[in-house]
Amino acid sequence: MRYNEKELRALSQQPAEMAAELSMRGPKKGSVAKRRLVKLVVNFLFYFRTDEAEPLGALLLERCRVSQEEPGGFSISEWLPPSPPSRPGCFLPGHKNLFDGPRAAQGFIEDPERKYYFECCTQEQCQEWMEALRRASYEYMRCSLIFYRNEIQKMTGKDPLEQFGISEEARFQLSSLPRDRRAACVGTQLDELD
Amino acid sequence: MKLNKRSVAHYALSDSPADHMGFLRTWGGPGAPPTPSGTGRRCWFVLKGNLLFSFESREGQAPLSLVVLEGCTVELAEAPVPEEFAFAIHFDAPGVRPHLLAADGQEAQEAWVKALSRASFSYMRLVVRELESQLQDARRSLALHRCTSQKASASCRKPQAPDSRSPGLENGHFLPRDCSPVGTVEGVGYRPVGWDLPEWELQGPTGLLLGRGQSPVSPETSCFSTLHDWYGQEILKLRQGWQQRAQGKQPGCKRQDKP
Structure with missing residues (x-):
């Protein structure tokens, strides 16, 4: 390489x-x-x-x-x-x-x-x-971002990334994570935080 | 300089999400002439976070090359072959030639330029911090909203969160000062004494921001004690009003200073 x-x-x-x-x-x-x-x-x-x-x-x-x-x-x-x-x-x-x-x-x-x-x-x-x-790690960052985005959306009903015109960005979607890791990502942080 | 190549190669092939992929023409590689010419070589490219890998083919099991997309800019470029949809990754480092790449069509070219220019770790970190601070604001205003609606006082207004929108998030450029560690997700547990909001409002992600103090997006509100005082004034007023009403002295809540 x-x-x-x-x-x-x-x-x-x-x-x-x-x-x-x-x-x-x-x-x-x-x-x-x-x-x-x-x-x-x-x-x-x-x-x-x-x-x-x-x-x-x-x-x-x-x-x-x-x-x-x-x-x-x-x-x-x-x-x-x-x-x-x-x-x-x-x-x-x-x-x-x-x-x-x-x-x-x-x-x-x-x-x-x-x-x-x-x-x-x-x-x-x-x-x-x-x-x-x-x-x-980039993966940790991505997971944090998705967690925050979901939380904000739940609380305010608005997508926080919309105002920057980056809400469609592939790297910020929950679906960008492998299926088995989506719940783990959000779930882990919820466990830790709430 | 050594690099843990084996680990990097495993990461390239791992299940972690690819942010973009597709065939691109490339003119780099060992023995490549200083000025690119000819039709170049068609390779399969995979963008993962801030790492751009190329493979021999879509099924390739070992990455041919790695470019770390930090401190670089991505611009449209002229290809040696006419009608190619070329772009280049430029590094601001002495003696580093730009990476010249070309897509099959304009749409693919635009998608690649966009994906690559937003790929840096620093950019990701900036967005994460922005959302951290938005979540903090949302939690605070929710806390305050619950507090005020319970007291049913018309004069209690929601606080305007300090404007912390940072420009430039859409283009992938980040500020060089963005180099301090990000707030901890675990939280550091710093909480001021004597804060009288219900405890649950202050637990969890609000604690996220309080660890490291410095916010890259709103330096003027980066200090927690400043924010705390700022929001605290409102709380103190509310609390005062509530206490007075509870004691039956002032049923009207606020505006008592007006005749």
């Missing part, structure tokens, strides 16, 4: 939502923890040598799992489908939830070889990072 490094590098120089020097360990066997500047920019996590402007690498944060690791650390596991990948528009059975949590574990196969470990200075910093990383 081709991609332009210069484009990604330019993205890595954008203002970060979170940035800190953390101890980071890659997924390769026998790899040791190293001090890295870690930067969260949109749905990518960039990591740099602490004295270099050029990023060493980037992790796409869609469909990743962020977990607490003892002590004062967290990990990011890459998502792998439980069965051979299907085409866009289909969905994998058992993959019910966009959000990290017990239910999201269904259909998620963790590959110990694709796990990145991070160590924070404090437990507080660790929580902050985990929160930010869990929200840093």
Whole structure:
């Protein structure tokens, strides 16, 4: 898969939502923890040598799992489908939830070889990072948007996106989510919020 | 620079929604001449969120290329072949050539330009924040409405929510200041003490906005305490009137200062 490094590098120089020097360990066997500047920019996590402007690498944060690791650390596991990948528009059975949590574990196969470990200075910093990383996916944003749109429509009877002329936009429709995830998306947030 | 390619490729093929797809002609690729010529190569393109993937065919099982649609603009362009419905993705980065693509027809071209120019994460985040703030307004006015209708007071008016409509949501451009973390969906649970509205009105999504303070859409009302005071004046007045009536001193509710 081709991609332009210069484009990604330019993205890595954008203002970060979170940035800190953390101890980071890659997924390769026998790899040791190293001090890295870690930067969260949109749905990518960039990591740099602490004295270099050029990023060493980037992790796409869609469909990743962020977990607490003892002590004062967290990990990011890459998502792998439980069965051979299907085409866009289909969905994998058992993959019910966009959000990290017990239910999201269904259909998620963790590959110990694709796990990145991070160590924070404090437990507080660790929580902050985990929160930010869990929200840093386009799918999470889409789900939030659909939730808010439905809530506002229920309360006011009006579509809040109409005034901007974007109510027809495919990416803002509930139907843009796979059927099994629609209820999960709105349902989860309702559970949490009401 | 490394990228977790395997994971990216899995995401490209996963069940997550595709925001747009179709065949496009492309002139990029390894060994492509600096100036595109010829008819290009026809590939299947899938837009997922802020990621544009290309495949050999509709059934392709491995993405050929990835473009991350952040910090770029999409414009109509001239194709090397006449009568092509071309457009280009431009990046504002040194040494980065635009991606030249062409659709089969004008309709497809327009649909692609529209979808691509609204694809950035930052744009999505801006819309989410806008709706967050609208929901907060709606909840507040509902709370107030219930409060006033219970007291059946004609002089109680609904508050006008501060104007927080942000321009430019329709064109996909976002403001560079939009870089602070979004309000938490879980809520941080910050609630002022001594707020006398029924508790249920203040729980749930109203708590969403209170976490991070900064609103990208209405900076002048971004501070919760300002909003709180602003809405609070109304509540205090109502409460005062209600208490007075409850004590049987002022059956008229408000306007007591007028002769």
